[in-house]
Amino acid sequence: MPFEQIAIGGIYLPIFLIFLAATGLIYLVLRAALLRVQAYRLFWHPALAGAGLFIIVLSTILLLFGP
Numbered sequence: 820m821p822f823e824q825i826a827i828g829g830i831y832l833p834i835f836l837i838f839l840a841a842t843g844l845i846y847l848v849l850r851a852a853l854l855r856v857q858a859y860r861l862f863w864h865p866a867l868a869g870a871g872l873f874i875i876v877l878s879t880i881l882l883l884f885g886p
Contacts, residue, residue: 842877
């Protein structure tokens with residue numbers, strides 16, 4: 820495994836935290852796009868759909884770039 824921790828300002832953080840930050844940024848962009856086209860009205864529970872979208876984005880990032 821090439822990276823298990825990353826140092827930011829002398830503080831060692833797990834690489835998973837970087838994946839979560841990237842997922843959060845991608846999720847915010849996707850959520851804004853879905854709100855603009857009013858796609859959340861198609862879901863029974865919009866918050867659950869948002870959580871599912873976050874999990875899908877996170878798992879995709881982990882599959883592509885994870886250890």
